[in-house]
Amino acid sequence: MTTRMKFLLAALALQFVVLGWMAGKREWIVRTGREVWLRTMPVDPQDLFRGEYVRLNYEISSLDDAKFGPALQAEVKRLRSRDDTEHYRQERQERVVYVTLRQRADGVAEVVAVDLAKPAAGQLFIKGRGRLSWWDDKNAFLSVQYGIDAYYVEQGQGRKLERRVPTGMPNGIQAPLEMKVALGGDGTAVLKDYRWCPLGLAVELFPPRTGNAKATPAQPRQIKVTFCNVSDRPLAVVLPSDLRTLRLVQQDNSRREVEYGQTAATTPPDWTPAATDLTVLAPGAKHSILLDPRQPRWFLTVADGARVPLGDKKHYHSARMVYEPPPAASPPSPAAAAVWQGRLASPAISSYEFQENE
Numbered sequence: 001m002t003t004r005m006k007f008l009l010a011a012l013a014l015q016f017v018v019l020g021w022m023a024g025k026r027e028w029i030v031r032t033g034r035e036v037w038l039r040t041m042p043v044d045p046q047d048l049f050r051g052e053y054v055r056l057n058y059e060i061s062s063l064d065d066a067k068f069g070p071a072l073q074a075e076v077k078r079l080r081s082r083d084d085t086e087h088y089r090q091e092r093q094e095r096v097v098y099v100t101l102r103q104r105a106d107g108v109a110e111v112v113a114v115d116l117a118k119p120a121a122g123q124l125f126i127k128g129r130g131r132l133s134w135w136d137d138k139n140a141f142l143s144v145q146y147g148i149d150a151y152y153v154e155q156g157q158g159r160k161l162e163r164r165v166p167t168g169m170p171n172g173i174q175a176p177l178e179m180k181v182a183l184g185g186d187g188t189a190v191l192k193d194y195r196w197c198p199l200g201l202a203v204e205l206f207p208p209r210t211g212n213a214k215a216t217p218a219q220p221r222q223i224k225v226t227f228c229n230v231s232d233r234p235l236a237v238v239l240p241s242d243l244r245t246l247r248l249v250q251q252d253n254s255r256r257e258v259e260y261g262q263t264a265a266t267t268p269p270d271w272t273p274a275a276t277d278l279t280v281l282a283p284g285a286k287h288s289i290l291l292d293p294r295q296p297r298w299f300l301t302v303a304d305g306a307r308v309p310l311g312d313k314k315h316y317h318s319a320r321m322v323y324e325p326p327p328a329a330s331p332p333s334p335a336a337a338a339v340w341q342g343r344l345a346s347p348a349i350s351s352y353e354f355q356e357n358e
Contacts, residue, residue, distance in 0.1 A: 029190045033182030036109040040177050053152040060111050065140040069115025076140050097130040127187030148189045173228040175200035198231035203321045203346040223291040229281035236338040238325040240277040248319045250300050271326045311351050321346040
């Protein structure tokens, strides 16, 4: 056997060893890793070359600098101080980051902090690769990938998951997937299963645009927000008269949510809803409210600092309606015990949808 042949066989054997080690590590994490649920929404359900799967974009995939730990804050400061633009861009490469998590009562994990160093032993965390960027002179954000952005399903099932709602739910309602993830001791994540978020949300124009129909001063277009209970048990949503649990969150061109242009009053941390603020939904039930986009509280802030309503012709913008109830009271009242806890964002709605035909 020639030296060249021995080298090729050794290289091939090494590849099998590495692949076997990787598969063994994943299986070990699946069997022994700590389990959390991560909320996500799927896109692009099919790849003809790799088989059918659901693409996943997690809520924890875009983190603003309010969550940055000391090392990451120092890195941002160092990068901002550089004058060499090209070198500056090169240094904004992917970095290994560690995201410390906290589990809510429903098992869904939320971000506590993100940094370049591994958290202390015993803490719940996930490892990813992040790229730093910023959308103005003060605020930075981190885009993170965790190696769990594709979930393979049986043939024909991808489209069902891509619809983002359990079978039998009304058209227009979307509920995000929640993915069960096993975490290894080093933060490596492996997908295990999925479930549906119990609460679905839809946003549309009312009255809807049909043909060449135009809104009139007597009947201006409004924003119709619809909640739907997609679970098998009663759920309550918190909708006080001032609608402080709702806000519009603007998206930038990369589809990242940026909360410049906050449109609702900040909810005090000690705010407790009254019984009259709760709307209880039976399984499969819907509840809709109408919002007037001409009210300043629903205006968005555009690039030049102007405050504009949805539909402003001079500034294109896209936004999501975000629902977030206050933290559960402790101990909870019987009515409040049914309140869905978490942060739920609607599908995006753009300024083009509000513009009337000329």
